[in-house]
Amino acid sequence: MTVLPASRPVAAPRRATAPWFVRLAFGWVALVLLVALTADLIAPHPYTAMSLANRLVPPFQNLAHPLGTDELGRDVLSRLVVSVRISLLIAFGATVISAVIGTVLGFLAAHFRGWVEQAVLTLADFQAAMPFLILALSVLAFFGNALWLLVGLMGLYGWERYARVARGLAISATAQGYAAAVAQLGATPSRVYLRHILPNIASTLIVSMTLVFPEVILVESGLSFLGLGVQPPMTSLGNMVGYGRDYITRAPWIMLSPALVIVFTTLAVSVVGDWLRDRLDPTLG
Amino acid sequence: MTAPALDLRAVARAYGGGRTLFGARPVVRAVDGVTLALPQGRTLGIVGESGSGKSTLGRLALGLETPDAGHVTAFGAPMPAPGTPAWRALRRRMQMVFQDPLGALDRRIPVADQVAEPLAIHGIGAPAERRARALDALAAVGLSAAQGGRYPHELSGGQRQRVVIARALITDPDVLVCDEPVSALDVSIQAQVVNLLIDLKAARGLAMVFISHDLRVVRQIADRVAVMYLGRIVEEGAAEAVLRDPRHPYTRALVSAAPAPGRHRRERVILSGEPPNPAARPAGCAFHPRCPVAVARCRSEAPALEPAPDGHATACHRVTPAAERAA
Amino acid sequence: MLRYLAVRAFRAAVTIALVVTFAFVVLRMSGDPAILIMGPEVPPEALAAFRRAWGLDQPIWVQYVRYFGAILNGDLGMSMRDNRPAIEMVAERIPATLALTVPALVLKLAVGIPLGVWAALHQGTGFDRAVMVAAVFGFAIPSFVLALVLVLVFSVDLGWLPSGGQGTVAHMILPVLTLGLGGAAALARFTRSAMLEVLGRPYIRTASAKGLPWAAVVRGHALPNAAIPTVTLVGFLVGSLIAGAVVVESVFSWPGVGRMLVVAVASRDLAIVQCILLLVAATMVTSNLVVDVLYGVLDPRLRHGARAAA
Numbered sequence: 001m002t003v004l005p006a007s008r009p010v011a012a013p014r015r016a017t018a019p020w021f022v023r024l025a026f027g028w029v030a031l032v033l034l035v036a037l038t039a040d041l042i043a044p045h046p047y048t049a050m051s052l053a054n055r056l057v058p059p060f061q062n063l064a065h066p067l068g069t070d071e072l073g074r075d076v077l078s079r080l081v082v083s084v085r086i087s088l089l090i091a092f093g094a095t096v097i098s099a100v101i102g103t104v105l106g107f108l109a110a111h112f113r114g115w116v117e118q119a120v121l122t123l124a125d126f127q128a129a130m131p132f133l134i135l136a137l138s139v140l141a142f143f144g145n146a147l148w149l150l151v152g153l154m155g156l157y158g159w160e161r162y163a164r165v166a167r168g169l170a171i172s173a174t175a176q177g178y179a180a181a182v183a184q185l186g187a188t189p190s191r192v193y194l195r196h197i198l199p200n201i202a203s204t205l206i207v208s209m210t211l212v213f214p215e216v217i218l219v220e221s222g223l224s225f226l227g228l229g230v231q232p233p234m235t236s237l238g239n240m241v242g243y244g245r246d247y248i249t250r251a252p253w254i255m256l257s258p259a260l261v262i263v264f265t266t267l268a269v270s271v272v273g274d275w276l277r278d279r280l281d282p283t284l285g
Numbered sequence: 286m287t288a289p290a291l292d293l294r295a296v297a298r299a300y301g302g303g304r305t306l307f308g309a310r311p312v313v314r315a316v317d318g319v320t321l322a323l324p325q326g327r328t329l330g331i332v333g334e335s336g337s338g339k340s341t342l343g344r345l346a347l348g349l350e351t352p353d354a355g356h357v358t359a360f361g362a363p364m365p366a367p368g369t370p371a372w373r374a375l376r377r378r379m380q381m382v383f384q385d386p387l388g389a390l391d392r393r394i395p396v397a398d399q400v401a402e403p404l405a406i407h408g409i410g411a412p413a414e415r416r417a418r419a420l421d422a423l424a425a426v427g428l429s430a431a432q433g434g435r436y437p438h439e440l441s442g443g444q445r446q447r448v449v450i451a452r453a454l455i456t457d458p459d460v461l462v463c464d465e466p467v468s469a470l471d472v473s474i475q476a477q478v479v480n481l482l483i484d485l486k487a488a489r490g491l492a493m494v495f496i497s498h499d500l501r502v503v504r505q506i507a508d509r510v511a512v513m514y515l516g517r518i519v520e521e522g523a524a525e526a527v528l529r530d531p532r533h534p535y536t537r538a539l540v541s542a543a544p545a546p547g548r549h550r551r552e553r554v555i556l557s558g559e560p561p562n563p564a565a566r567p568a569g570c571a572f573h574p575r576c577p578v579a580v581a582r583c584r585s586e587a588p589a590l591e592p593a594p595d596g597h598a599t600a601c602h603r604v605t606p607a608a609e610r611a612a
Numbered sequence: 613m614l615r616y617l618a619v620r621a622f623r624a625a626v627t628i629a630l631v632v633t634f635a636f637v638v639l640r641m642s643g644d645p646a647i648l649i650m651g652p653e654v655p656p657e658a659l660a661a662f663r664r665a666w667g668l669d670q671p672i673w674v675q676y677v678r679y680f681g682a683i684l685n686g687d688l689g690m691s692m693r694d695n696r697p698a699i700e701m702v703a704e705r706i707p708a709t710l711a712l713t714v715p716a717l718v719l720k721l722a723v724g725i726p727l728g729v730w731a732a733l734h735q736g737t738g739f740d741r742a743v744m745v746a747a748v749f750g751f752a753i754p755s756f757v758l759a760l761v762l763v764l765v766f767s768v769d770l771g772w773l774p775s776g777g778q779g780t781v782a783h784m785i786l787p788v789l790t791l792g793l794g795g796a797a798a799l800a801r802f803t804r805s806a807m808l809e810v811l812g813r814p815y816i817r818t819a820s821a822k823g824l825p826w827a828a829v830v831r832g833h834a835l836p837n838a839a840i841p842t843v844t845l846v847g848f849l850v851g852s853l854i855a856g857a858v859v860v861e862s863v864f865s866w867p868g869v870g871r872m873l874v875v876a877v878a879s880r881d882l883a884i885v886q887c888i889l890l891l892v893a894a895t896m897v898t899s900n901l902v903v904d905v906l907y908g909v910l911d912p913r914l915r916h917g918a919r920a921a922a
Contacts, residue, residue, distance in 0.1 A: 125623070126630045129900060131855030134873070134892045135634075141877035141885040142638045181389040184349060185452070186376030187406045189368075199393050218754050222859055225756045226874050238756075245760055245863070248775075249768050259757040267752035 022275045025268035032084060032265055039085040043078040048233050050074055059253045068253045070243070079235050080257055086236045087262075090151050091216045095209050097155025098216075102162025103205060107193050109163065110170035120167070124160035132157055132219060140228050150229055154220055158212035165208055169201040203280045210273030214266035221262050237262050288361030290460045290492040291323040291346050296355035297516075298341050301564075311564040315341040317516035318355070320590075325459065328486060328493040330507030330524060332500060332539065336563050338516040339496045343462045346494055347379055348372060360459070377407045380453035384465040386445035390437040396448045397423060397433030403456045422451040426481060443474035447481065454485060461486070462494040467502060479505055500543045504528050512536045515561050515571040518590055522597030532599045534576050570602065578603050620904040624897040631893040635886045636679050640672070688890065689883035698883035702869060702891060708778070709868030712787050712860070713853040719792030720799050720849060725842070727796070728803025732838075733830065735808060743800055750797020755856070759790040759863040776865040787864045791856060795849055799842075806841040810834050840907065847903030851896035854888070 018026070035042060044064065051073035059068040059076070067076040109120040139153055170193070173179040178200075183192050221238030223229030225245075230236040237258045244255025298316045315338040323329050323346070331339045344350045345357060348364040357364040359379065365371035380403075383389040390399055401419035404410055410418065423433045426447040437445055446466060453461060463482065467475040483506055486493050497503050503510055507524040512533065520533040531537045567574055573583040582602050592598040654662075663669045670678075682688075688699045731743040766786060767775035774783050810816065811834055819829045857870035865871070869888060876884035 122623075122626060122630075126627050129627060129851070129896050130631070130893060131852045131896070133858060134855050134889060137858070137873055137877045138635070138885050138889050139638060141880055141882065142641070177385075177388040178391040181381075181383060181449075182391070182402070184347070184376065184381055185403045185406055186373040187402075188373065191406065196391050196394075200391065214752065222754055222756060225754075226859065226862055228874065228877055241756060241760070245756075248760060248764060252764055252768070255760055259760065263749075263753050263757060266754075267748065270748070270752060 018275060022271055025271035025275075028264055028268040029272060032088065032261075032268075035081055036085040036088045039081045043075075043081045045075040045078045047078045047082040047235060048074065049078075056247070056251045058251070059257075067257050068251070070251065070254045071247055076254060076257060079240060080237075080261065083235045083237045083240050083258060084261060086230060086234060087217060087220060087238070090147075090154060090220050090230070090236070091213055093151040094154030094157060094216050094220070095213050097152065098157055098159040098212065099162050099205060099209055101155065102159035103166045103198070105159070106163040106166025106168075107170055107197070109167045110174065111189055111193070117167070120163060124163050127156070127160040133222060136219065136223060137228065140223070145228060145231055147230065147234065150220070150223070154216055157216050157219060158208075161208055161212065162205060165204055166201065169204065170197050173197050173200065207273065207277045207280055210269060210276055213273070214269040217262065217266050217269075287325060288358075289322045290325045290360060291321075291494070292358040293319060293321045293342075293346060294356045294358070295320055296342075296345050296352040296357060298338075298345055298350060298352050313563045314338075314516050314566060315563060316345060316352075317566075319513075319516075319518055320355075321346075321511060321518070321521075323460070323492050323494060325492050326490045327508045328491075328495055328506055330503035330510040331494065331496045331513060332498060332503055332510060333513035334498060334561065336515070336561055337513040338563065339513050340464055342513065343381075343464050343494055343496050347381055347460075347462050348375070349381075374407070377403070377456045378458050379460040379462070380456070380458040382446070382449055382453050382461065382463040382466045384469050386442065386449045386469070387437055389449050390445060392437050395434050395436060396428075396440065396445075397430070400433070400448060400452045400455055403452060407456060409456065418455060419451075422455045423448070425454070425485070426451045441474075442470050443478060446470060446478055450478075450481065450485070454489070457489070458491070460492045460494070462496070464496045465498070466495075468497065468499065475502070482506060500528060500539060512539070515563055515566055517571065517600065518598075519572065519600045520598065521590065522595075526595070526597050532597065532604045533572075533601050534578055534603070535572050570600075616908065617905065620901060624901050627897050628890075628893055631890060632680060632683055633676075635889055636676055639882065639886070640675075683890070688887045691881055691883050693879060693881050698887040701884065702872065702887045705867065705869045705872050708866060709854060709857050709861070709870060712784065712791060712866060712868060713857050715784070715788045716791035716795065716856075717849060717853065719788060720795035721846065723792070724796035724799025725803050727800040729807055729835070729838075731800065732804045732807030732811065740804075743804065747797045747801035747804075750794050750801075753794070755790055755794055755859045756863055758794060759786070759860055762786050762790060763863075776863075778866055783864075787860050787866055790860050790863075795856070799845060799849070802845050803838065803842050807834065807838040810837045813837075843903055843906050847899045847906075850902075851899035854892050854895060 017023075051069065053073065054062065054065060054069050055071060055073040057065050057069040057073075059066065061068070065075050065077065067080065069075055070079075105120050105123075109117040135156075136153055140149075143149055170179070173196075174183070174192075179192050179197055182196050183189075187195075217237075220229055220236065221241070224236045224238030225242040227242055230239050232239070240258035241255050241262070244251070244253075244258070247254050295318050296316060297314065297318050300313045300315055301311055317338070319342060321329065321342075331342060333339045341350070345352050348357060348359065349367060351366060359375060365375060390396065397416070397419045400422055401415040404415040404418060405412075409415070420430050420433060423430070428444060428447055428451070432440065432444065437448070440448065450466075466482070467478050470478060479502055482493070482495075485491065486506075493506070495503060495506050504524055509522065510520075510524045510527045511518045512520040512527065512535065514535050520527060520531065520536045527536065528540060531540045561571070561575075569585045570576070570579070570583040570588055573579040576583065580602065586602070588600045588602050590598050590600040660669075686699065688697070690696065691698050691701055694701065727743050731740040734740055763775045763786065766773045773786055774780075775786070777783055816829060816833055819833050820826060824832075854869050857866075857868055858873055859870070860866070861868045861870035862874050869891070872884065873888045875881075876888070
């Protein structure tokens with residue numbers, strides 16, 4: 001539980017440069033974002049194009065296929081680029097959805113208190129206690145796996161953390177200080193929460209998002225690896241690793257390049273998140 | 286005769302109580318049967334130590350809290366429940382100035398925008414007009430347009446309190462409740478802010494509730510004064526009379542502890558015993574454990590607030606009302 | 613203390629009830645169970661008869677109460693693929709899962725806690741930094757990647773160990789390593805920060821200022837206090853034994869509950885999925901309860917009820 005005083009002094013903008021590994025992490029995140037945004041331009045081949053003449057080409061041997069090809073002769077680099085886009089899209093969508101759900105529920109809990117608050121806290125405890133992978137698998141078992149469903153489902157990941165942060169901060173803001181003052185001016189609750197409390201806790205929520213984001217990537221890639229997430233012909237990073245696993249003896253590169261991208265990306269985002277937390281909000285867990 | 290701006294009838298407010306999972310909580314009777322009226326255009330000072338319930342009384346008077354018992358009437362109509370549209374609309378006519386101006390301001394918004402916010406909340410004027418009125422309001426409290434563009438933490442404590450006052454007055458309210466508005470400020474700044482409030486209330490015909498533990502400040506600004514002790518009013522009357530000629534032993538102690546210029550130096554009444562604890566209110570007259578003139582009756586029977594013919598009311602068995610004295 | 617335990621037990625029951633409700637809602641939302649089970653080409657009269665027979669024509673809350681009652685009686689439905697009671701089929705798989713997860717848990721504890729304590733006691737040294745870097749990587753490397761890398765090295769390249777299946781101890785080494793290493797990293801990081809927090813508290817400085825030998829301060833004051841938050845994480849690890857096994861059992865074709873869940877999800881064998889969901893919830897809730905009891909033992913303030921609200 002994080003309860004912050006409402007009138008925390010604004011973090012003075014320090015001009016100290018980040019350590020080298022943080023800068024490296026920022027660089028990697030920027031690169032991955034660039035790749036995701038320009039996937040269509042970068043990919044040398046259509047990601048589904050097969051070439052039976054060029055099957056299982058190892059990396060760094062054929063200029064047309066710098067990262068090699070898979071069992072069906074599809075270009076690994078092209079598939080990787082598209083996978084990065086899909087995986088990031090899902091992770092972004094899911095993180096935003098869960099931040100919105102969590103913040104709204106946290107605000108509701110803080111505003112109404114009483115049984116609403118108890119219900120939200122009980123749900124949050126439940127969500128935190130149940131392994132998310134199991135819940136996700138059960139939902140996928142019942143509903144199948146359309147892409148929008150996968151994003152929506154992943155959007156339930158981590159909401160309880162935003163809810164706790166938002167509730168704690170909103171309670172301390174309404175108990176005393178600016179939020180109470182604005183309410184006393186006659187502002188509606190939506191004005192108090194959206195115009196005043198939300199901007200004041202935004203930095204804390206953004207830090208929480210950077211801490212949840214890599215976990216979302218891991219869960220999505222895990223589901224896709226098991227064949228229960230993104231479905232072919234669509235591809236995602238976890239999907240590629242799952243496919244490459246069948247060729248691990250003959251063509252380990254199929255699985256290694258997406259695996260490395262997953263590891264570097266989660267590593268980079270969590271390094272950035274830790275760094276942001278230390279700078280902006282050392283009180284977050 | 287017009288209805289008083291605020292009228293409180295036997296209001297009471299208690300906190301705590303009930304059983305939690307882990308045992309009973311003590312009941313704190315913050316305000317216990319207070320009757321007060323605030324005529325339009327007048328200023329009522331409320332004095333007392335911390336824990337006397339004066340802040341709670343201020344919140345009850347503004348309608349920020351609902352009394353457990355009794356009634357609050359604003360401008361002749363019952364106070365609407367907090368959070369209702371009628372309550373929100375009424376905020377335009379009654380505003381508040383807080384003890385801690387930094388806490389009362391949003392640190393992410395330039396202060397001029399915060400001063401304009403009540404106009405936006407109550408749908409008054411077009412955006413450009415609101416901006417102009419905010420600058421006027423800032424000018425009225427002695428702040429420039431450039432200062433209006435700053436953030437709260439870029440201003441001094443006194444300037445911040447001026448911003449809060451400007452925000453409270455921008456909707457032209459009829460009632461202003463000031464809860465310890467200067468006690469968090471430097472002594473050198475206090476007089477400026479108090480003088481500003483005096484000028485503003487005279488210019489606008491404001492009715493004001495001025496809550497403070499500082500008798501000098503209250504004497505300067507208030508027409509009438511109510512002295513609170515553990516949730517009840519022990520003395521009430523014209524400010525000049527109460528502070529020059531206090532009748533209740535508690536008020537006498539307060540007044541003697543605060544030397545004022547031009548007043549005869551009289552012997553100081555030292556309060557003995559424990560400071561008041563609102564969770565353990567003594568039986569009888571709540572003041573009796575610390576009272577230098579308490580008698581047996583004070584331990585068992587709570588005195589009622591009885592007005593003397595001169596309008597000066599006191600709740601004390603040892604104070605003979607002037608009527609009896611004359612008889 | 614008793615009241616504290618009663619509150620916790622009540623919360624546990626609420627959690628289980630929530631899981632059952634979750635399963636019911638998801639089950640009902642996913643489509644008409646009659647059509648789901650009988651198939652879409654069945655004549656409407658047959659569907660109506662089926663609904664009557666299974667009470668599906670009753671109001672939804674009656675169905676909910678019956679569903680709840682059936683689960684309380686241990687009736688978790690029949691597997692659609694094998695037509696055997698789901699609970700029986702799941703129970704058969706539990707030993708295989710435990711054979712992997714219990715050694716993995718021992719590995720996590722035996723590696724993670726000492727590393728974390730040692731790193732905290734030698735804060736800022738190269739050893740400490742190495743532990744921290746390992747912990748960060750342990751978080752960032754998903755278990756399926758770690759598993760495949762281990763397979764690549766020890767099965768494909770070196771040929772020392774089998775890449776899947778069960779039978780001998782050799783079959784267990786890679787899955788147990790996969791499960792254990794990631795968890796050990798997380799546990800080391802957590803233990804380290806719990807230990808550092810305790811070491812910074814005034815009573816530790818007081819104890820060492822009184823002239824107590826440092827080793828005695830650590831043993832007598834720091835370790836017991838750092839154990840309190842660590843117990844929570846260990847409880848979580850125990851509770852998520854089955855969940856953690858899902859991916860690893862799939863990679864190594866290990867016939868446990870986790871792999872069964874993946875197969876059941878892929879083939880929409882709802883009774884099996886629901887049964888495993890409840891099994892996971894039950895282990896989670898039970899281990900949380902045990903943690904709460906341990907808390908009471910470890911934290912004397914709780915024993916006397918002074919801080920029971922925490």
